Amino acid sequence: IISLPAAQVSSHGFLNGASRASLKAFQPAFLTSANFRPSAATASSPTELVTEFSALANCFCVPQPIARSEALTRRRLRITASRGIEAMRRAYRDRAEYLGDPDFVKMPIKRLISSYYAAGLRSNILADRATPSSDLAPVTISKPESMHTTHISIMDKQGNEVSATFTVNFRFGSGFVPPGTGVVLNDEMDDFVSKPGVPNGYGLVGNDANAIAPHKRPLSSMTPTFLQTGNGQAVLGTPGGSRIISMVLLGTLDYFNGGDAGSIVSIPRYHMQYLPDVVFYEPGAFTADEIGGLKNMGYHLREIHPYGNMQAITWDYKTGKVTAASDPRDIGKAEVR
Numbered sequence: 132i133i134s135l136p137a138a139q140v141s142s143h144g145f146l147n148g149a150s151r152a153s154l155k156a157f158q159p160a161f162l163t164s165a166n167f168r169p170s171a172a173t174a175s176s177p178t179e180l181v182t183e184f185s186a187l188a189n190c191f192c193v194p195q196p197i198a199r200s201e202a203l204t205r206r207r208l209r210i211t212a213s214r215g216i217e218a219m220r221r222a223y224r225d226r227a228e229y230l231g232d233p234d235f236v237k238m239p240i241k242r243l244i245s246s247y248y249a250a251g252l253r254s255n256i257l258a259d260r261a262t263p264s265s266d267l268a269p270v271t272i273s274k275p276e277s278m279h280t281t282h283i284s285i286m287d288k289q290g291n292e293v294s295a296t297f298t299v300n301f302r303f304g305s306g307f308v309p310p311g312t313g314v315v316l317n318d319e320m321d322d323f324v325s326k327p328g329v330p331n332g333y334g335l336v337g338n339d340a341n342a343i344a345p346h347k348r349p350l351s352s353m354t355p356t357f358l359q360t361g362n363g364q365a366v367l368g369t370p371g372g373s374r375i376i377s378m379v380l381l382g383t384l385d386y387f388n389g390g391d392a393g394s395i396v397s398i399p400r401y402h403m404q405y406l407p408d409v410v411f412y413e414p415g416a417f418t419a420d421e422i423g424g425l426k427n428m429g430y431h432l433r434e435i436h437p438y439g440n441m442q443a444i445t446w447d448y449k450t451g452k453v454t455a456a457s458d459p460r461d462i463g464k465a466e467v468r
């Protein structure tokens with residue numbers, strides 16, 4: 132089997148730069164049914180799929196010499212229809228899960244075409260019954276990227292830090308792109324108090340101090356943060372509108388209590404912002420006893436979905452240990468190199 136990758140063609144029908152380069156570098160994969168091993172593991176979907184399918188189907192093959200081209204094909208695939216179907220089902224599921232343009236996506240090709248992996252997939256094929264596709268692990272759907280505020284935390288070897296929270300405020304900001312700029316304008320005016328006592332989009336109230344005026348900047352809840360003690364330093368921050376401040380506060384307290392980055396970003400959160408007179412809390416933020424006790428004291432409690440997307444890094448001067456973590460509630464990635 133010789134298989135070529137699908138070319139990436141722009142909407143005008145031209146190859147883009149990346150595609151041209153990847154086509155140049157492309158090595159065709161030669162698969163023979165004798166050993167089902169590609170001479171070069173490429174990332175094109177058909178090649179991988181056929182190889183994975185072959186590996187899967189391999190156990191069902193009946194050796195059968197073919198006189199015409201014995202050098203190339205010593206055995207022929209002869210499998211029952213249902214086994215072929217089940218092998219295809221599993222290989223196509225993996226296509227959906229893992230494969231994409233190799234210029235953009237890192238694919239576990241070696242694993243997918245290994246005989247061990249194939250043996251694993253084969254193990255749940257039943258000889259007398261179809262496997263519903265819904266019984267296979269569903270394809271991972273990544274969370275959509277944020278359409279509003281985001282945060283990045285960085286620390287280098289010397290301890291230099293970046294803590295940057297970036298916002299267009301609500302989804303897609305004002306939803307307006309001035310022609311020819313490609314820049315989405317924000318709707319940050321909502322961070323001002325439009326009228327004393329009238330809450331903004333996050334329920335925050337205020338007075339003339341934060342009223343709209345020429346050349347004035349609105350209050351912001353964004354809290355990109357550096358922390359430093361005699362023993363170490365940390366950098367953290369998160370999106371989350373008015374709840375940013377309380378999230379960073381809880382993260383900061385956790386750091387001073389010895390928390391590493393993983394702990395800082397994942398501790399359960401609660402929030403109170405004066406008005407509304409409600410304590411919002413994530414599942415697990417309070418024990419049952421605490422909830423009972425707070426209610427008895429007159430607090431109005433409201434459990435809400437997990438929120439925020441904190442990114443944190445810590446560095447312990449004594450042990451030299453660096454920890455980095457991305458909030459498990461949302462998208463993001465943390466890496467220590």
Ligand code: DON
Nearest residue numbers: 280300351352353370371372
């Ligand atoms: O500066 C502020 O306080 C707001 N513009 C932040 C908005 C925000 O975090 C939205 N994110 N989820």
